[in-house]
Amino acid sequence: MSDVTVVPADRRVFIDKQSPQAYKAMVAAAEATREAAAEAGLDRRLVELINLRVSQINGCAFCLNVHTKAALREGETTQRLGVLPAWRDTELFDARERAALALAEATTDPADATLQEAAYGAARAALSEAEISAAVWVAITINAFNRVSIMSKHPVRPAPAR
Numbered sequence: 001m002s003d004v005t006v007v008p009a010d011r012r013v014f015i016d017k018q019s020p021q022a023y024k025a026m027v028a029a030a031e032a033t034r035e036a037a038a039e040a041g042l043d044r045r046l047v048e049l050i051n052l053r054v055s056q057i058n059g060c061a062f063c064l065n066v067h068t069k070a071a072l073r074e075g076e077t078t079q080r081l082g083v084l085p086a087w088r089d090t091e092l093f094d095a096r097e098r099a100a101l102a103l104a105e106a107t108t109d110p111a112d113a114t115l116q117e118a119a120y121g122a123a124r125a126a127l128s129e130a131e132i133s134a135a136v137w138v139a140i141t142i143n144a145f146n147r148v149s150i151m152s153k154h155p156v157r158p159a160p161a162r
Contacts, residue, residue, distance in 0.1 A: 009153040016148055026144055033137045040130035042138070044074045046097055049084065050104040050135060051142045056085055057108045060146035062154035067142075099126035100135040107139035 016023040037047050048071035055063040071081060083090050087101055099122045106112070106119035123132045148154075 009155065012151075012153040014152045014154070016152065023148070026141075026148070030141050030145070033134070033141045036130075037134040037138055040128065040134040042100070042131055042134050045071065045076050046100055046135075047138050048074055048076060049080075049097060050100055050138045052081070052084055053087070053101050053104050054108050054139050054142045055146055057105065058143065058146040058150065060149050061156045062149035063142065063146050065156045095126040096131070099123045100131070103127075103132065103135045104139040107136050108143055 034047070038044075048067050051067040052064065052071060055067060068081060072078075080092050083092060087093050087098065093101065099119075102115075102119035103123045106116040110116060120132075123135070127135065
């Protein structure tokens with residue numbers, strides 16, 4: 001048996017609310033990242049795929065909920081969203097998307113040097129320097145937001161019936 005005391009979700013501190021200045025700085029960084037991605041030529045669908053893949057790896061229910069809706073709004077298909085955890089095993093993603101997804105995974109697990117080198121090699125072959133930078137910044141940013149939501153236990157509630 002474990003000596004861990006589980007803190008109920010309703011007793012968690014929403015750190016974004018508790019420290020609003022820090023959270024506002026993160027939001028500003030996310031806005032700058034979004035602008036850099038657009039300037040680099042990464043479309044919003046690809047940005048949302050990165051957000052989703054990183055959130056899947058981290059197990060962030062709140063961010064998965066938010067970014068699934070955003071990806072669908074941007075025209076992403078349910079088929080591609082459904083197979084995103086196994087993107088390597090499909091023919092649904094082009095070379096640019098594959099390179100960006102590999103970079104996102106390597107950014108999320110930077111301790112795996114082999115994964116990181118392979119991802120960077122693929123990125124160099126398929127993406128410009130600006131696109132590489134933007135993809136990594138998107139992954140860094142969503143990783144930070146994942147941690148805020150996971151540690152705060154931000155709730156995911158059922159969508160209202162239509």
